[in-house]
Amino acid sequence: MASEQLDTLLVDDIEHTSSRPIIDENVLECAICEGRLNNPKYLSCYHTFCLKCLEDWVNRNSELLSCPTCSKSCSIPEEGLQGLPPNTSLANLLETIEQFTNADQMKCVCGKEGKSENYCQDCRQFLCLNCSGHHKNIRSCKNHKLQPLEDVRSMSVKDIIATYPPLCSIHNEPLSSFCKICNIPICFHCSITNHKEWEGIEKHTPLVNLSDEFKALKEASTELEKLANQCIEKMKDKVVLDLHKKLEENKAKSLKDIDNHVEELTVRIKESGETFKREVEKIYNKKMKDFQIVEQAAALSDINTYMCLLHHLQESDGAAAISTGQSIIRALGNTIKEAPTTMPEDNNVEITFVKNKKQIVSLQEDIGMVIQTSEAAVSLELDVLKCVTTDQVIEVKIVKTAECHLNENDLEVTWTQPSGEINTDQIEEDKGDYYIVRRKCKTAGVCQIDARVNGKPIKKSPMTIQVEKSGLIQTVRMPGNSDSTFIDVVKDKHESLLVSCQSNAIHKYKQSGGYVGKIVLPSDVKVNRLFKMKNGNIAFTDCGKTESIKICTMGGEIVKSVGENKVNGLCGIHVDEETHIVYVCNGKCIIMFNIESGETISKQNVKGYDLVLTRQKNILILNNDGIHLLNDKGQSSKVIIGSGSGDSRVKNPNGVEVDDNDNIIVASKNKLQLFSKSGEFIKRIDNNLEFFEKQPVYLKMSSFGGGLSLGTVVSPAVVVSQCSQPRGLSIISTYPRRVALLNGNTVQIFNY
Structure with missing residues (x-):
């Protein structure tokens, strides 16, 4: 309905440009009760409602008054809603319309039973034929205009407004002035008397002549009418019509989607119901079979039948009884013997449907939502x-x-x-x-x-x-003595770098370069390669007194030891925490242990110095021939990155990692390179940096982690000879992509 009205307003020509528009009869209706206004009162937003409807509205809305049409907040006068200004014009109009609507039932002013024939426009009274004649003879009424009742009944609302202007609701006299304080038209008597009984304001001046005020209103209306016509023309624009069309389409689609969703839910609920019913039947039939209920019922029926026959034979003559009695007795005996009389072991007869209460609660909630x-x-x-x-x-x-x-x-x-x-x-x-x-x-x-x-x-x-930027962003220097051999580096949960050096200590450095402290392990332990576990513990290969794989806490407590003295020269390590398998290599073979039981799972004769697991659980292992790809059992080896000194090749590789995108990072002599998971060269992470050409001069340390001694200066050449190639490699960040490389006695941090 609203859509049709909008189409009419937007598309149809509006023919009131040169003539005054006819009043819409909807104006005479209350927007709350949708009936004809009764005792109309208007709010500060100029919307009019029945007084009784407003009282009910306020009661329903916690004693607050907001316009039911535009939602504007309005103040309630001290004397209550009765103090709201009356809509005098509409009240008079409604009264007049009511009179004209019931014109057939109106009696003459004389009060006699005579039928009304005319209506005096000036007296506003119905007159019978006799009174109409007298009315014309009275001098003061001689010029009054009488209208036949037939004409009155055929008058439109527009004709009523033009013919019968509103009167003062108090004095029933023509309105002559306008009170700008109360914002209502008033009669002559109102202008000289106090009318605060409906307004609540004592001072009502200034008053203006009603005709002057009406003239000003017409001028303002004319200007506003022009703006209204311009607005209508804009609303006729095709864009508005297209928006309306799209709105209608979206409404139809949403309603259809709701119906489809409800239908789908209904179908699923019914399907679930049928499934449950079939399950009940299945249980019922099984119980019937287990309890031998059918057999028992049949046996009981047979026994009763044979018993009836025996009773009948006993009452008949002997010859007849003897001829059939023996067979009936045998049949009854066999039935009793074969009848299932033992109770089943499972005598549970309960079949219960358990409601999914959570689902019921979820169904009480919204099954979706509608948004613009x-x-x-x-x-x-x-x-x-x-x-x-x-x-x-x-x-x-x-x-x-x-x-x-x-x-x-x-x-x-x-x-x-x-x-x-x-x-x-x-x-x-x-x-x-x-x-x-x-x-x-x-x-x-x-x-x-x-x-x-x-x-x-x-x-x-x-x-x-x-x-x-990509490339080298930080160098962490680790001063040590000539006996210090730095092996591997990983990151802990506090973003510190953990560095092993084939001793019983794991040293901690800030990524910014500051020394934090160390994790001290038992004296017979020598930490080689490291693996950081998700729970915060550290798995490492121990090349000390009892070569093995060990796991320690960040406090230095050994919590697990696996493969003691089973393999010599352990180096690379990787732990698959999902399968509880630890992979290690020693330059000659790959060994897999169950980290929980310590059991050896597999041993494959594949050379390797470091290894890592891909996201697909394949093994990447490096040796002098390049990078090899094996399955999770350590078999089916193939070279995916070959050996060599140029880019896209590796020479003496000593560290390998796989990032979250399955890219492969390889540290080899004088190079740090990035490859795809299939071994295709992507780029040099080190940007062709010569690792050992610009090493700084170091002071020799009296002991690792201690203070500087008054010792000698160690030349760059000595440094170079001590670390001919990089060792440990570890991914320390995914966003940004960042890797730490142990290079001699420095940890170099690269973005890539």
């Missing part, structure tokens, strides 16, 4: 990483905080690169709970990401992300 298209932006939230490196893929998540459906062109993500370049992307992937948009930044700096739905920003948009 413009609210889609409110239903989404931007989630971006805080920091990445150049050329690292930035994965932006558009999280769905509420259910919403977008067309692929509704959501737009704008990237303002550190270089100032602006790029625009749309939804790349829908993960169900969130959308994904991806892009790289090629230059370091701050990148701004702004996500919008139909031009409206979503929650937390825009956001910025720091893009760091």
